[in-house]
Amino acid sequence: MNQRQGHPLTDRAPVARSGSGYSAWRLIAEELRLDIDGGRLHAGDRLPTENVLAERFGVNRHTARQAIAALAEEGLVESRRGSGTFVTGHAVRLHRIGLRTRMTSSLGDEGASATIHVLNSVVEDAPSDVARRLGLEFRRAVRVETTRSAGGQQISVSTHWFDLERLPDIATALRRTGSVTAALRASGIDDYVRASTVVGARHATASESELLLLGPGAIVLVTEALDxxxxxxxxxxxxxxFAAQRVRLDIEHARPD
Amino acid sequence: MNQRQGHPLTDRAPVARSGSGYSAWRLIAEELRLDIDGGRLHAGDRLPTENVLAERFGVNRHTARQAIAALAEEGLVESRRGSGTFVTGHAVRLHRIGLRTRMTSSLGDEGASATIHVLNSVVEDAPSDVARRLGLEFRRAVRVETTRSAGGQQISVSTHWFDLERLPDIATALRRTGSVTAALRASGIDDYVRASTVVGARHATASESELLLLGPGAIVLVTEALDxxxxxxxxxxxxxxFAAQRVRLDIEHARPD
DNA sequence: CGGGGTTGTCTAGATAAATAGACAACTTGA
DNA sequence: TCAAGTTGTCTATTTATCTAGACAACCCCG
Incomplete structure (x- = not known):
């Protein structure tokens, strides 16, 4: 996801330290994750030895070990006594965003296995900005919370709002079909398009970390969209x-023809 | 950027603790930033008192104070002895991404003031994936590093690659014009379009934090694009x-007509 | 079959972060 | 003016993180 000047794994500046609010091993773990996610370290590659990492980042070997342990717990690397620490693999999925964005069919080759799970649904007065975007007259809306997983990994958590008058039974249809497209079709809507998407990023909240099985302080990509x-x-x-460590958003531009 | 169940500022779960690699005050600061960026706290609003925050997050008052101090150092809030801590303001810019994405004209209303600064430029063998996307035969490419600021704030850091044979003088044109569009026009290219954009997010590296004037461990939105x-x-x-705390990406979908 | 290099584990000590309590300085509203 | 409530500052203590060193267990190659 990023280039680095100079040789991929050398010339690393020592970690920012003390007073940042981030422990040294956490910062080192994130740097190593960059090398893996960024494609500078591939599945099967061996990481630099613990002593080399410790020297490069200017910390004790135990601190470097803790960084590796954190990545190992995520399943990103695997240590083998006597031989080294190896990248086990990294599954970064591409989530397609375009005019006809569909939740269940946008995860690339393995997209077929993506499934949606409804956490809960309530009827409520929509927040004012949501009501405005949905063009709600009386603000009554159905809010549905869902999670999406693919290939045994948690991909994303979503909050949907629908117009209660237009789609009173959308929640049960979502539960039954496990798909927004199918639920809308069951309500007589055969086609819909993406009108706008805004993307941001921030740290995950505690509940998001729990639902997405992320470590504390992980990053989420946040999209706000109107269909x-x-x-x-x-x-x-x-x-x-979206769990940023597992997903990239692939933006589809209309072709100039 | 996010909704929260229940009342905006109550029912907050205690911060994840000890062993996460994140200090308590850092996690609290990020939570508070969410309330500000997310529009639950507006400029001029008073934050909950230090005692209330300490109790809500289950920490000592001093720890809550440190979180506030971090936000104050960023200029996000301002504490006044005897009266409280107040939100000073938050400027989130919308960066438009679409078929005709232009770096200098995409920052909404205030876009006119966006300027590009060339840090350096080199001729090099492009990394293999870059060479493939650019369709380079001999891999020789011009790499240019730029920063962009608007309204006195650092917005983003970019790395550009151009085909050396097609655009040998692009670097000097960029320096002279301060605009990709103008530099390309000076090279005889009047129009170009965005072919693909992939978006991710991760922690900023040390050098990115320095260039964008971010605190350590801040988040960047990363786009990889081909024009x-x-x-x-x-x-x-x-x-x-992009500095995630200052920018949202506004994705333009082609209109269905 | 060595022997150098690697990860795993243990102990101990030093540094940083968080807690706890107290009080001063200041603001606001009754 | 006064009292309640707020932020600012100080000291002391506890807890977590990082450092330091040593050695065992194991892998791999010559």
Missing amino acids: TLPDGVPLQYLITR | TLPDGVPLQYLITR
Whole structure:
């Protein structure tokens, strides 16, 4: 995801230290994760030895070990006594975002296995900004919380809002079908398009970390999106939090033809 | 950027603790930043008192104070003895990404003031993946590092690659014009389009934190993009790191007409 | 079959972060 | 003016993190 000047694994500046609010081993772990996610270290590659890492980052070997232990707990690397620490693999999924973004079919080759699970649904007065975007007259909306997993990994957590008058039974349809597209079709809507998407990033909250099986302080990619009918009538407002360490958003631009 | 169940500022779960690699005050600071960035706390609003925050997060008052001090150092809040701590303001910019993404004109209303500064430029053998995307035959490429600021704030850091044969003088043109669009026009290219954009997020490296004036451990939004001629011939490969706390990416979808 | 190099584990000590309590300085509203 | 409530500052103590060194267990190659 990033280039680095100079040789991939050398010339590393010592970690920022003391007073940052981040422990040394955490910062080292994140740096190593960069090398793995960024493709400078591939599955099967051996990491630098603990002594080399300790010297490079200017810390004790035990501190470097703790960084490796954190990555090992995530399943990103595997240590073998006597021989070294190796990258086990990294599954970064591409989530496609475009005019016809679909939750269950956008995860690349393995997309077929993506499934949606409904956590809960409530009828409520939508927050004012949501009501405005959905064009709600009386603010009554159905809010549904869902999670999505693929290939045994938690991918994202979403909050959906639908117009209660237009789609009173959307929650049960979502539960039954496990798909937004199918649930909308069951409500008589055969096609819809993505009107707008805004992307941000921040640290995960405690509950998001729990749902997505992330370590504390992990990063989430946050998208806020509006789906509409082809004629522009708002259907669904949607906030999705993706586990940034597992997902990249692949933005589809219309072709110039 | 996120909704929270229940009342905006109550029902907060205690911070994840001890062993996470994140100090308590850092996690609290990030939670408070969420309330500000997310619009639950507006400029001029008073934060809960230090005692309330300490109790809510299950920490000592001194720890809560340290979180506030971190936000104050960023200029996000301001403490006044005897009266409280107040939100000074938060400027989140929208960076538009679409078919005709332009670096100097995409920052919303205030976009006109965005300026690009060239840090350095070198001629090098492009990394293999970059060479492949640019369709380089002999891998020789011009790499340019730039920063972009707007309204007195650092917005992003970018790494550009151009085909050396096609655009030998792009670096000097960039320096002179301060704009990719203008530099390309000076090279006889009047129009270009965005072919692909991939978005991720991760912690900032030490050098990125320095260039973007971020605290250690801040988050960057990372986009990898390819610009081409309207007929699809690759022009520029581009990796941009945005300060996530100041920028949201606004994705433009083609209209269904 | 060595022997150098690697990870795993233990002990001990030094440094940093968080807790605990107290009180001063200041603001606000009754 | 006064009292309650707020932030600022200080000291002391406890807890967590990092450092330091040593050695065992194990792998791999010559």
